[in-house]
Amino acid sequence: MEVIQKNSDKHGSFEVIDQEKSVAQMTYTWAGLTKFIIDHTEVDPGYAGKGLGKQMLMAAVAIARKDQLKIMPLCPFAKSVFDKDATLADVLF
Incomplete structure (x- = not known):
């Protein structure tokens, strides 16, 4: 399985691909x-x-981190991970 990023000017996603099939998306x-x-x-x-x-x-x-960006986690899952892991605070907006 691999995580790939798709990006446009306004939106994007990270997807997990397993055997050429998208099985997860953020x-x-x-x-x-x-x-x-x-x-x-x-x-x-x-x-x-x-x-x-x-x-x-x-x-x-x-x-x-690589591109010096900030993340605002409105998704409940993403927010819960940020809330539990202080090592991610450097990218939190």
């Missing part, structure tokens, strides 16, 4: 040039409990 919306809002996370029920949501979130954090 979507975001750009809020200016320096921050993006994670608005939804969804995992195929057959893949629940495998940590795919966290993998996508960590991919988003890696991009934010």
Whole structure:
């Protein structure tokens, strides 16, 4: 399985691909040039409990750190991870 990013001027997503099939997706919306809002996370029920949501979130954090961006986690899943992990505070908006 691999996490891929799809990005446009206004929206984007991180997806987990397994055998050429998207099995999880985290979507975001750009809020200016320096921050993006994670608005939804969804995992195929057959893949629940495998940590795919966290993998996508960590991919988003890696991009934010690399490009000096901030993340606003409106999605309940993303917000709960940020609330529990203080090491992610550097990218939190």
